Amino acid sequence: MNIFRTAVLAAASTLALSVASAEAKTLTISWWGFNGEKLDQFIVKPFQEKCGCELVFETGNNADRLNKIKQRGGAGVDVAYFTDSYSQIGIEEGLFQKVDPAKIPNLAGLYDLAKDPQGGYGPAYTIGxxxxxxxxxxxxxxxxxxxxxxxxxxxxxxxxxxxxxxxxxxxxxxxxxxxxxxxxxxxxxxxxxxxxxxxxxxxxxxxxxxxxxxxxxxxxxxxxxxxxxxxxxxxxxxxxxxxxxxxxATLNTVNIPKGAAEPELAHEFINFILDPKLQQTLAENGVDAPVATAVTLTPEQAVQWTYGADMIKNLKRxxxxxxxxxxxxxxxxxxxxxxx
The missing domain is CATH 3.40.190.10 (Periplasmic binding protein-like II)
Structure with a gap:
């Protein structure tokens, strides 16, 4: 009897793990893959731990990645990183959906230039x-x-x-x-x-x-x-x-393709990368210039970045x-x- 009960419990446990694994969401991100180790340390692993999901990636240059999204009719990835010249092409070709600002509360803490640079289709996560x-x-x-x-x-x-x-x-x-x-x-x-x-x-x-x-x-x-x-x-x-x-000005934007399988999780991810604490960490570690106004850098840290209200307001679009x-x-x- 004890042997039978143990076997039943083991089977139930295996089934529960299988169900949990099947329910774990996957967020597919299209990006360049530069600074891979730092991105893994500061963004990928912390977000996976936070969301209980798995992040998978499609990497390459702007043109190749945008063309893949176009060939799939705006599907295949949930979050897409592009320079603003390429995200503008995607917008004009109907490949992206507008974001919901209510689901991205960290937008409120960004420089105005970064909040909505292209008519509601996604913020800039860094400014150059x-x-x-x-x-x-x-x-x-x-x-x-x-x-x-x-x-x-x-x-x-x-x-x-x-x-x-x-x-x-x-x-x-x-x-x-x-x-x-x-x-x-x-x-x-x-x-x-x-x-x-x-x-x-x-x-x-x-x-x-x-x-x-x-x-x-x-x-x-x-x-x-x-x-x-x-x-x-x-x-x-x-x-x-x-x-x-x-x-x-050169902006790197983050957008949600119109065929995204996980739009809610995509909004959560965008809000995550705009968190001022993460923006501070990324700037200090040489990953990206910050768009969160709360980030404070020393002159030595700021020298390589487009940083500060005065500099950003004088940029030419x-x-x-x-x-x-x-x-x-x-x-x-x-x-x-x-x-x-």
């Missing part, structure tokens, strides 16, 4: 900027965008490739230099790009490629996103960020609807100048 970096041991101070065209930078400049996040911004800046709106008349902008070509050693496509170009001394200045600043200063301590009054519409033609013209 595009600016100019230069080796102050080799280059006299850079104080304006037009300085990139200076003769003393001949054969010492690297520009971002046209298909990168920052690449199309070169066209906009060239238009500004020519006194034209590159969205409506790109000819003067590309005439300026022809003029800057003698300064350009190489167009880079990744942050690591740019670090290598500075490290070997092949280039002494570049237009770039600030996320690479920390790596650059480690490699070349004399790297300086040019103090320009109109740095260009890009109209990505216009940019995405123009980019195809710009790529062709860019490649005619620099080679495809």
């Amino acid at each position: 900027r595009v600016g100019i970096m230069y080796d102050e041991a080799k280059v006299k101070p850079i104080t304006a965008w037009a300085d990139l065209w200076r003769e003393d930078l001949k054969a010492s400049l690297s520009l971002p490739g046209i298909t990168t996040t920052a690449g199309p911004m070169v066209v906009l800046l060239a238009g500004d230099k020519a006194g034209t709106d590159a969205f409506t008349n790109a000819d003067p902008a590309f005439a300026e790009i022809e003029k800057i070509k003698p300064n350009v050693v190489k167009n880079y496509n990744t942050g690591s490629e740019l670090v290598n170009l500075f490290s070997t001394g092949e280039v002494t200045a570049s237009l770039a996103q600030d996320f690479v600043l920390g790596q650059l200063k480690k490699a070349v301590p004399t790297i300086k960020w040019a103090d320009l009054p109109d740095a260009i 890009i109209d990505y609807s216009k940019l995405n519409a123009a980019k195809g033609g710009w790529i062709e013209r860019w490649n005619e100048i620099f080679g495809g």
Whole structure:
């Protein structure tokens, strides 16, 4: 009798575990996978413990991941990380659903720029900027965008490739230099790009490629996103960020695809990554710039980030609807100048 009762209890226990396992939810996240160990330590494991769920990932660059979501009709993942230029494409193609602010209470503690940058489709979880970096041991101070065209930078400049996040911004800046709106008349902008070509050693496509170009001394200045600043200063301590009054904002957004299997859990996850305590930890550990206003960083911690109300309010936003519409033609013209 005791043997039989033990067997029944064991079977019941196994069944309960199976049911619990079957009921455990899975949250599928599409992201880049950078800083994998730190993300696992600070986000993945703590959230799994909090929700009692499992996180699985789809990784890759913006274009590949967005295309997968499109091919699946907005399904297959529950949370999607993108730069704002790509999330704007997803919004315009109907791939994302609007978020419910009531389910993301941490939105209230964000900088205004991050709360709702694209009409209700998801917040920015980090803010960056595009600016100019230069080796102050080799280059006299850079104080304006037009300085990139200076003769003393001949054969010492690297520009971002046209298909990168920052690449199309070169066209906009060239238009500004020519006194034209590159969205409506790109000819003067590309005439300026022809003029800057003698300064350009190489167009880079990744942050690591740019670090290598500075490290070997092949280039002494570049237009770039600030996320690479920390790596650059480690490699070349004399790297300086040019103090320009109109740095260009770059946002990384987090969205919920329209076919998400776990939209409630997706909202919970978004709220989790916007928690000011986690934002503080991520900023201190070199993962992402904070968007929570409660985060306080020392000057040493803040130097690599777009941080603080004054800096953020002065950022220049890009109209990505216009940019995405123009980019195809710009790529062709860019490649005619620099080679495809």
